[in-house]
Amino acid sequence: MNFKSEPAAIAGFLEDTSNLKNGWTPGVFFPETPEEIASLLRDAAAEGRRYTIAGNGTGTTGARIPFGDHVISMQKLDRIGEVEVAGDGRAMLRVQGGALLQDVQAKAAAAGWFYPPDPTEKTCFIGSTISNNSSGSRSLRYGPTRNHVQALTIALPQGDLLEIERGQHFADADGRFRLDLPIAGHVTFRRPDYAIPATSKHNAGYWSKPGMDLLDLFIGSEGTLGVIVEATLVLRPAPERVIACLAWFGSEEELLDFVRQARAGNGGVSPRALELFDRRALEFLRQRYSEIPAETAGAIYFEEESTADAEDACLEAWLGLMERYGSPVEKSWAALDSEGLQRLRDFRHQLPVLVNEWLSRQSESKVSTDMALPDERFAELFRLYRDACDREGFTYIIFGHIGNAHLHLNILPRNRKEFERAKKLYRQLVAKVLAMGGTLSAEHGIGKLKSEYLVQMYSKDGIMEMVRVKKALDPYLVLNIGNVIPVEYYQE
Ligand SMILES: Cc1cc2nc3c(=O)[nH]c(=O)nc-3n(C[C@H](O)[C@H](O)[C@H](O)COP(=O)(O)OP(=O)(O)OC[C@H]3O[C@@H](n4cnc5c(N)ncnc54)[C@H](O)[C@@H]3O)c2cc1C
Structure with missing residues (x-):
């Protein structure tokens, strides 16, 4: 080595x-x-x-x-196996933790299958996406990475290699797991005693639900409970066709109404992705895409899976919905083939990239949110962010997964004073979103930057529930210390 x-x-x-x-x-x-x-x-x-x-x-x-x-x-553990179709017709792919997500997706596609998780950035490692329970635009239809993991091999903090398969180890009625391991011996612990929010995306702290599968404790634990060395992923049949479109709106109210109808499947649509670009995000993108229509209040990017036979009807349904909510069909950017789809996804990806480039030229860091509310409250989340930032006079953008009521607010401070004010606002927004039944992190996780806010979410008692699980599996505190759990809680 x-x-x-x-x-x-x-x-x-x-x-x-x-x-x-x-x-x-x-x-x-x-x-x-x-x-x-x-x-x-x-x-x-x-x-x-x-x-x-x-x-x-x-x-x-x-x-x-x-x-x-x-x-x-994890760089050197990058092997990807062959797609295998199980007796029940499900296709599986065994991969090592350091395999690139884009290579895994390409391998699945070459065999006629599809691996849905799509954090916008495809150069991440598959093990990280599992340890972060990553998700992305297609999570509207397919859910987060958790839904696509069948089995894991995990290097536990005391050196055991644990192989677990979904459906084999469940928390008992008391919430307890029991493991007999060659090195660590008999290990037993209860799942954290707290309720996780009712958002469709959630990646803040350890997963916990009555009767949960042990696999789900490791997924999303951000590497604090073990190293994901190998995984068996569940693949889906590749869709025959995908329709994608960027629809521009003249007013925020029409845009939000359009999202409401599309989410509900009204007008015969069935989106797998619904993504927002607010007016300011489009201004940012205009640096690279001058053809963005002027005087646009915001845009929605949508995708729907279809077949060759149903494609026309599917398009008709979307165009009808766009017309109903004032989105000029002739100006929209539509894609019906893989090249067009890639161009639109590149457009989507350019936004965080441009923001990061802008920030690297500034002396200040951005203050960004990854919070989500229960799905039906997407418009409230948008208005909460917009009104707060307008009141403060900040430079900001709002974008992301509006179909899951999961929007990224990026506040872009111009100086230290503004940065401090933005941090203060962030704390207030966290309190508001949590009070509304939301989550601190829907997909990016807690890491080192957000652990102090996790205390706001679960309180000290909730953090100590995680400490209890962590210490059962990592009694000598050797792995990913400083992530998720604030270090001072280990001394309690
Ligand atoms: C432009 C951009 C857009 C993004 N969009 C999204 C998005 O839409 N959705 C989303 O969910 N995320 C998004 N992300 C975040 C990011 O891509 C994911 O969090 C991804 O999972 C990180 O992968 P990585 O390999 O780069 O991990 P790293 O950044 O290197 O590590 C991330 C964490 O994973 C842990 N880890 C790494 N490997 C393992 C392993 N094998 N076992 C256990 N723990 C491990 C690390 O210790 C660390 O805690 C975006 C990032 C960028 C830059």
């Missing part, structure tokens, strides 16, 4: 897309097998080492940035 400690070779492991600074590490290990990862963990406590797991660094929460810990890079 390779180990690197030269500054030039490890500099990339001290950053992700969060702008979190001052990370440092004595060095980075590059294991090539699950057993090598397990052996690093087995010896960690005796050698006085802690490890931070590194995916491909596209995370937004500083989660892979070490502060004094050694790093385990």
Whole structure:
């Protein structure tokens, strides 16, 4: 196994897309097998080492940035198996944790299948997307990564390699799991005793539901409970056709009404994605896309799966809905083939990229939200963000997964004073969204940047519930310390 400690070779492991600074590490290990990862963990406590797991660094929460810990890079565990169709007709794909999402999707597609999870950034590792329960625009129809994982091999913090399959280990009536492991021995713990919000996307803290599957505890635990070394993914049949379109709206009210109808399937539509670009987001994108129609109040990007036979009717249904809500059909950007679809998805992807580029030229970081409300409250979330930022006079954009009532607000401070005011507003917005039954993070996770707000969400008692689970599986606190759970809670 390779180990690197030269500054030039490890500099990339001290950053992700969060702008979190001052990370440092004595060095980075590059294991090539699950057993090598397990052996690093087995010896960690005796050698006085802690490890931070590194995916491909596209995370937004500083989660892979070490502060004094050694790093385990997943880079070399990148094997992708062959698509196998099970007796029940479901197709499965076995992959290692360091396989690139885009390679996994390509492998599935080459065999005529489809892997739905689509965090906009495709250069992430599959193990990270599982540990973050990532989702994206298609989650409106397919749900988050959790829904597409059949089995995992996990390197546990004491060095055991645990293989679990969905449907085999459930929490008992008391919420308790029991594991008998070669190294850790008999391990038993109860699922966290808190209720998770009723949002369709949620990735804030450990998953917990009555009778839950043990697999679901590891999915979304952000690498604090184990390293995902291999996974069996469930594939879907590839859709015959996909219709995609960017529809422009003259008023926010018409745009929100359009979303309401589309979500409800009125007019015969059945979207797999419904994404918002508010007016300010479009102004940002105009730097690269001058052809965006002037005087647009906002845009909705939608996708629907169809067949060759049903495609015309599907298009008709969408055009009818657009006309009803004042979206000029002749100006819309539609795509009926894979190249067109890619062009529109690139447009979607350019927004966070442009924002990140803009920020790297500023001295201040953005203040961004990843919160969601229960689905039907999407318009309230939009208005909450818009009104608050207008009141404060901030430069900001609102975009993202409006179909899941999950919008990203990015406040772009121009100086330190504005940054401090934006942070204050963020805290107020967190309180409001939580009071409305929402979640602190729908998809990006908590990492290091948002753990203080997780206390606001679950209170100290809830955090201590997570500490209890963490200490049962990681008694020597060797793995991804500083992520999700604020470190001071380990001393309690
Ligand atoms: C432009 C842009 C758009 C994005 N859009 C979305 C989006 O729409 N939806 C979404 O969900 N996310 C989105 N993201 C966030 C990001 O892509 C995901 O969080 C992704 O899962 C991170 O993958 P990574 O390999 O880069 O992980 P890293 O950033 O390297 O690590 C992320 C976390 O995963 C842990 N980890 C890595 N590998 C493992 C493993 N094998 N086992 C256990 N833990 C592990 C790390 O310790 C860390 O805590 C976006 C990011 C960017 C830059």
